Amino acid sequence: AQSVAQPEDQVNVAEGNPLTVKCTYSVSGNPYLFWYVQYPNRGLQFLLKYITGDNLVKGSYGFEAEFNKSQTSFHLKKPSALVSDSALYFCAVRDNNGGGFKTIFGAGTRLFVKA
């Protein structure tokens, strides 16, 4: 069965510092991995996804994520955090081996960036 874990409920960073939001997954087939962001009072927005190819994926707003097959991880990163990055971040996974059309979302990690 598919599953996603975001081990941190909250991440606090200072503006200008690098940030990492962790995600690990479990699937039976090849994973398709996604990061979405939810700003206050707004819907979820797509950030980036890994389908195949280069393990380092670059997305919107300067975010990137690295697919690590051996560690089954897909951590979200940004070299220099902005206060405006403060939001709720969700990691999600689908697989191509009987997972159907479900996308499994993690519980979310709240990012606070302090000025």
Add this chain to the structure above:
Amino acid sequence: GAGVSQSPSNKVTEKGKDVELRCDPISGHTALYWYRQRLGQGLEFLIYFQGNSAPDKSGLPSDRFSAERTGESVSTLTIQRTQQEDSAVYLCASSPTSSHRETQYFGPGTRLLVL
């Protein structure tokens, strides 16, 4: 272009009443998803529609929940005999196709409160 829209944005109802939530997907998107997001939790898959194929209803929590979609347009999620535990934000998403690679585009959600 127009994104996914949902109505109402907020709904307060009394326990035992029926409610109907509406989703208008992005024009041309063949796939449509409903999710539930309880306070402080991740997204819970409810149901998936793809064109004229039979929907994937495997995430519906009970027979009080049902959903319909007219062709590749509007979808309605109906909750009968609402219970307090149904209180949540109900999110709708659409994607151009049902491919596992596709990004989902989310609406702003309907916040349901059952008193």
